[in-house]
Amino acid sequence: MGEIQATSPLFRMEGVSKRYGGVRALESAHLDVEAGRIHAILGENGAGKSTLIKIMAGVVAPDEGRMLLDGQDVSFRSPAAASAAGIACVFQELSLIPDLSVADNIAIANPPRRFGLIDRRAQRAIAEEALARAGAEDIHPRTAVKDLPLSRRQMVEIAKALASGPRILILDEATSALTAGDVAKVFAVLKGLRSEGLALLYISHRMHEIAELADTCTVFRNGRNVANFSAGSRTNSEVVEMMIGREYSNVFPPRQKRTIEEGKAPVLECRNLGWSDRLRDISFSVGEGEVVGLGGLEGQGQRLLLLALFGVLRGMSGSVLIDGAPAAISGPAAARKPPHSMALIPEDRKTEGLMLPMTVRENLSFAALDRVSRGGVIDRAKEEQLIDEMLRLLEIKTAGLDVPAGALSGGNQQKVVIAKWLMREPRIILLNDPTRGIDVGTKQELYRLLRQLAEAGAAIVFYSTDYDELIGCCDRVLVLYDGRVVRELEGDQISERALIASALNVEAGQEGTAA
Numbered sequence: 001m002g003e004i005q006a007t008s009p010l011f012r013m014e015g016v017s018k019r020y021g022g023v024r025a026l027e028s029a030h031l032d033v034e035a036g037r038i039h040a041i042l043g044e045n046g047a048g049k050s051t052l053i054k055i056m057a058g059v060v061a062p063d064e065g066r067m068l069l070d071g072q073d074v075s076f077r078s079p080a081a082a083s084a085a086g087i088a089c090v091f092q093e094l095s096l097i098p099d100l101s102v103a104d105n106i107a108i109a110n111p112p113r114r115f116g117l118i119d120r121r122a123q124r125a126i127a128e129e130a131l132a133r134a135g136a137e138d139i140h141p142r143t144a145v146k147d148l149p150l151s152r153r154q155m156v157e158i159a160k161a162l163a164s165g166p167r168i169l170i171l172d173e174a175t176s177a178l179t180a181g182d183v184a185k186v187f188a189v190l191k192g193l194r195s196e197g198l199a200l201l202y203i204s205h206r207m208h209e210i211a212e213l214a215d216t217c218t219v220f221r222n223g224r225n226v227a228n229f230s231a232g233s234r235t236n237s238e239v240v241e242m243m244i245g246r247e248y249s250n251v252f253p254p255r256q257k258r259t260i261e262e263g264k265a266p267v268l269e270c271r272n273l274g275w276s277d278r279l280r281d282i283s284f285s286v287g288e289g290e291v292v293g294l295g296g297l298e299g300q301g302q303r304l305l306l307l308a309l310f311g312v313l314r315g316m317s318g319s320v321l322i323d324g325a326p327a328a329i330s331g332p333a334a335a336r337k338p339p340h341s342m343a344l345i346p347e348d349r350k351t352e353g354l355m356l357p358m359t360v361r362e363n364l365s366f367a368a369l370d371r372v373s374r375g376g377v378i379d380r381a382k383e384e385q386l387i388d389e390m391l392r393l394l395e396i397k398t399a400g401l402d403v404p405a406g407a408l409s410g411g412n413q414q415k416v417v418i419a420k421w422l423m424r425e426p427r428i429i430l431l432n433d434p435t436r437g438i439d440v441g442t443k444q445e446l447y448r449l450l451r452q453l454a455e456a457g458a459a460i461v462f463y464s465t466d467y468d469e470l471i472g473c474c475d476r477v478l479v480l481y482d483g484r485v486v487r488e489l490e491g492d493q494i495s496e497r498a499l500i501a502s503a504l505n506v507e508a509g510q511e512g513t514a515a
């Protein structure tokens with residue numbers, strides 16, 4: 001249990017609970033937050049982390065318990081009330097309005113006025129200062145948010161939080177959409193804010209981020225705070241065990257030594273794929289049972305390559321062969337169906353993967369319609385059995401099958417997306433950085449599942465921004481740079497060092513900037 005400080009902390013939460021219907025999202029939670037410290041909140045998907053911070057940020061009202069700021073009881077009826085008290089939040093889902101400019105978004109809650117009108121000049125100055133404080137001075141305040149890539153939008157989000165002049169800054173997986181360069185910048189900014197005396201709450205599933213940033217850690221499990229300790233005083237495995245409440249062993253399943261049958265065509269082969277100047281002369285093949293990784297810095301063509309294979313891009317040059325025969329994949333609908341039987345597991349569950357107002361059952365059974373219906377009639381027993389299997393395999397935590405997908409925690413929503421695709425039993429599985437926001441325990445299950453699918457004959461292409469994942473999961477890794485494959489690493493050659501060196505394309509000495 002957490003040690004309680006003798007002096008009163010900047011912020012304290014005592015015995016806070018929150019239930020959603022029958023689900024206990026938070027159960028008698030206790031938390032002390034100190035000024036000048038970075039406090040990591042850890043826990044598996046659905047442990048209650050987002051609920052905790054939504055309560056702190058005035059988004060959700062607790063059912064019971066109290067909160068104290070500077071030793072005084074506080075309760076926030078709205079996000080504006082929490083913000084006025086000095087609590088700002090950067091959520092994992094972006095809150096910016098795409099059609100407005102960066103400056104409008106930053107000042108939206110409190111625009112500066114002059115003679116009753118919005119003072120554009122003052123607004124721009126506020127935005128410039130906030131962007132500079134967030135280490136994003138390169139973003140122009142007049143740019144429309146919709147014209148910025150996701151990682152830059154996230155920086156605007158951080159600037160927006162800083163513009164309210166918070167004493168407590170909460171970041172809920174705020175770095176999961178950032179490029180490595182931006183993450184390094186954000187970390188420097190956060191450390192600077194710490195030395196200015198801000199209290200920071202940091203939620204992330206990435207253990208190396210916690211190790212680098214945090215001073216204090218609190219672990220939540222099933223809505224309760226189960227441990228509180230100084231960062232660095234526990235090993236990673238110990239921390240994970242606290243999170244998942246069971247023993248934790250090696251994350252990655254052993255890599256298989258594969259022997260490809262002579263004369264057998266690879267399941268998937270691309271020859272000289274090109275698309276505008278963004279994909280250039282890409283050739284590779286994936287055999288039955290193989291997991292081939294795509295590595296490199298973000299934005300080097302990896303996502304486009306997956307879209308190209310899935311039939312989304314028009315006007316591609318080169319050819320794709322499946323089982324040795326030229327494949328004419330006219331679009332995603334054709335890609336999904338036999339004989340191709342492809343699946344593309346997306347990273348962005350909100351726009352590509354899930355129908356949030358629909359129930360978990362509807363989301364899942366819709367995907368597997370071909371497998372659960374015969375002659376146009378849905379076999380309910382079969383549907384139930386398939387869905388059950390997936391819920392168990394991926395440890396999806398939901399109050400039931402008939403709740404809307406939008407009521408699941410972020411990580412659990414992503415698991416439903418993965419389940420949805422895997423239920424179709426695809427033969428070619430394309431994964432687009434699918435484990436963002438997924439807790440370490442479930443990642444382990446996912447890696448095992450991928451291995452099993454490969455062993456059952458699937459061919460897998462796995463793009464990941466997480467080096468550990470490429471090292472642990474893949475038989476080979478193709479590193480992309482500026483739309484080309486610049487290196488192919490195999491077996492034990494796949495190391496962090498090799499991946500980083502080839503990602504920067506240092507050996508080839510090629511000039512260029514990463515997008």
Ligand SMILES: Nc1ncnc2c1ncn2[C@@H]1O[C@H](COP(=O)(O)OP(=O)(O)OP(=O)(O)O)[C@@H](O)[C@H]1O
Binds near residue numbers: 024044410439
């Ligand atoms: N609006 C809601 N309606 C119903 N249940 C909810 C709602 N919001 C959260 N829950 C449930 O509360 C529990 C805690 O969810 P919460 O989002 O706090 O988890 P989390 O620790 O942030 O997870 P993740 O790491 O996946 O983001 C989950 O079981 C979730 O399904």
